[in-house]
Amino acid sequence: MSTTTANAKHGRREVNRERVAKLAAELWARNSYHGTGIAELSDAVGLGRGALYHYIGSKESLLYRISKTQVDRMNDHAEELLHADLPTEDLLRGMARGLIRNIASHRAEWTVFFREYTALTGDKRDRVVGARERYEGYWRQALDRGVADGTLKPHPRLLIKGILGMLNYTYLWFDADGAVSPEELADDFLAALLDGMRGPSASSA
Incomplete structure (x- = not known):
């Protein structure tokens, strides 16, 4: 051949x-x-x-593939943005837009991920959980960078759970064909978030 x-x-x-x-x-x-x-x-x-x-x-192998594919893509996207040396707000905006855009484009896959990944067993489940934790870690790095440069004020460590919950669960209700685009929704979410998180350097700018 x-x-x-x-x-x-x-x-x-x-x-x-x-x-x-x-x-x-x-x-x-x-x-x-x-x-x-x-x-x-x-x-x-x-x-x-x-x-x-x-x-x-196997059926479980297919569930694993569906559950991990989009999370891996978001990890790659977040890592690329973190290495791009962007200002904090641009970094967070890019990460938020990327996530909501991906969820809007792959709503069924994210529905399966959030609802069904717990059906995975052994190494498959561990790898999916690890990929999810890695993505959360990228968001933590972005927020910590903002605190370090004064763009953001210090915040509770658990705040990251709320931020990702706000973005992630758009899979339940966001209509990609509606009047609001994924990018507009991400920008609105981020604006509301940053209004309560801006630090001294952002306030004096």
Whole structure:
């Protein structure tokens, strides 16, 4: 088999895996992970059980992939912004916009993540929890940077939970096709947040 043929087959396999993951996320977001059997998933994606297992490995492996993919993307995005040497408010704005934009674009996947990741076991669950904690850590770094440069005043460490809760749970209600864009919503949230957090250097600017 030529390298070109092998690469083409690999590309088709990845496309099919992405399609299976997307359809599974939509199905589980509606009917729940435990409430959806393999037969229903097989019907939804139009594959026999054998072909389906070829793409997913196992139902739990598919849940793991869906649960971790978007969190990994947000970690990459946050890390890139943190390394860009942006002013604190621009950094926070970029992180907030990126998160709400991703949630709006992948609402089913985030619904599955928030509602179903606890069904994962062993290393799979540990890796997903670790990825979530890593993302929280990036937000903590951004806020700590703002305190250090005087842009933000010192704040309780648990405040980060409230900030991420405000952003994360837009998966429950935000309509990406509505009158407000993800970026506008993120900016409004951040403005309200920063009004109560600005430090002395921001006030005197």
